[in-house]
Amino acid sequence: xxxxxxxxxxxxxxxxxxxxxxxxxxxxxxxxxxxxxxxxxxxxxxxxxxxxxxxxxxxxxxxxxxxxxxxxxxxxxxxxxxxxxxxxxxxxxxxxxxxxxxxxxxxxxxxxxxxxxxxxxxxxxxxxxxxxxxxxxxxxxxxxxxxxxxxxxxxxxxxxxxxxxxxxxxxxxxxxxxxxxxxxxxxxxxxxxxxxxxxxxxxxxxx
Amino acid sequence: xxxxxxxxxxxxxxxxxxxxxxxxxxxxxxxxxxxxxxxxxxxxxxxxxxxxxxxxxxxxxxxxxxxxxxxxxxxxxxxxxxxxxxxxxxxxxxxxxxxx
Numbered sequence: 001x002x003x004x005x006x007x008x009x010x011x012x013x014x015x016x017x018x019x020x021x022x023x024x025x026x027x028x029x030x031x032x033x034x035x036x037x038x039x040x041x042x043x044x045x046x047x048x049x050x051x052x053x054x055x056x057x058x059x060x061x062x063x064x065x066x067x068x069x070x071x072x073x074x075x076x077x078x079x080x081x082x083x084x085x086x087x088x089x090x091x092x093x094x095x096x097x098x099x100x101x102x103x104x105x106x107x108x109x110x111x112x113x114x115x116x117x118x119x120x121x122x123x124x125x126x127x128x129x130x131x132x133x134x135x136x137x138x139x140x141x142x143x144x145x146x147x148x149x150x151x152x153x154x155x156x157x158x159x160x161x162x163x164x165x166x167x168x169x170x171x172x173x174x175x176x177x178x179x180x181x182x183x184x185x186x187x188x189x190x191x192x193x194x195x196x197x198x199x200x201x202x203x204x205x206x207x
Numbered sequence: 208x209x210x211x212x213x214x215x216x217x218x219x220x221x222x223x224x225x226x227x228x229x230x231x232x233x234x235x236x237x238x239x240x241x242x243x244x245x246x247x248x249x250x251x252x253x254x255x256x257x258x259x260x261x262x263x264x265x266x267x268x269x270x271x272x273x274x275x276x277x278x279x280x281x282x283x284x285x286x287x288x289x290x291x292x293x294x295x296x297x298x299x300x301x302x303x304x305x306x307x
Contacts, residue, residue, distance in 0.1 A: 010218055010219065010220055010223070012213075012299045012302045012303050013303060015213075015218065015223060015299055016299055016300075016303065018220065018223050018224055018227060019223070019227040019296065019299075021224075021227075022223075022224050022227035022228045022231060023227065023231045025228060025231075025246050025247075026227075026228050026231030026232060026246065027231070028246065029232065029238070029242075029246070089239075089242060090238055090239030090241065090242030090243075091232065091236055091237075091238055091239075091242070092236070092237050092238075092239070092281060093233070093235050093236035093237045093283070094233055094234065094235030094236055095232075095233040095235075095236050096236070
């Protein structure tokens with residue numbers, strides 16, 4: 001039977017072990033949900049946490065806190081893109097197309113969020129309303145896209161995280177400013193970190 | 208091939224590794240030959256030999272294309288190959304079940 005590997009009869013349990021081993025190897029071609037949830041959870045906890053802490057006195061975040069949050073976001077975006085490129089290098093076909101479409105959905109979603117926030121400012125909204133709307137719409141984009149990702153990759157943790165971010169973000173709007181920043185930092189960022197742990201414990205999605 | 212026999216095309220260590228790796232990719236996905244070779248840690252010649260055998264059985268599809276000016280080879284499991292691997296995996300579990 002083993003015409004090209006004489007003398008290496010393969011026992012059924014060895015064959016099963018090989019299959020399990022190769023599944024783990026193939027998992028190197030999927031993005032790591034643990035890494036990405038962990039990364040973005042940290043950025044939200046740090047970024048929105050600083051915005052919250054520095055706005056406790058006068059409802060306005062410190063400029064340095066906004067700069068740190070923006071830089072952390074850019075670093076996370078670059079890290080995410082780099083991770084995707086490295087992991088999915090050499091993979092073509094359906095999942096590459098899905099991944100590209102999903103990636104662009106984030107870009108389009110946050111572009112729309114930025115435009116709407118600008119329009120509200122343009123229409124004379126107060127700084128508090130602008131900040132509140134920016135936070136609420138960020139959780140809306142993130143929550144809906146996590147829901148979509150959960151559907152796309154049949155991932156319960158991702159779907160659950162989407163629902164959690166959506167609902168905590170929506171109800172957290174009642175906390176006003178600066179309370180809404182704390183909701184995004186602890187419920188949003190904390191939820192992503194919790195999802196990172198869940199995915200790590202439950203293993204990669206196809207394994 | 209009788210139903211109770213393990214598919215001899217898959218039931219060889221190196222080819223099982225190839226098929227199991229391809230089966231763990233998404234359905235409808237293909238992988239560049241060099242990436243597959245690195246994942247499996249096989250020599251190009253060795254991998255080519257096994258892929259040829261799998262291609263003869265219609266278990267994998269090899270696509271040769273160009274990316275810019277450089278030639279590129281992609282490998283994918285065919286629906287027949289995926290079905291054969293599923294049947295092989297089930298048969299393995301059956302064998303292990305009856306051995307207990």
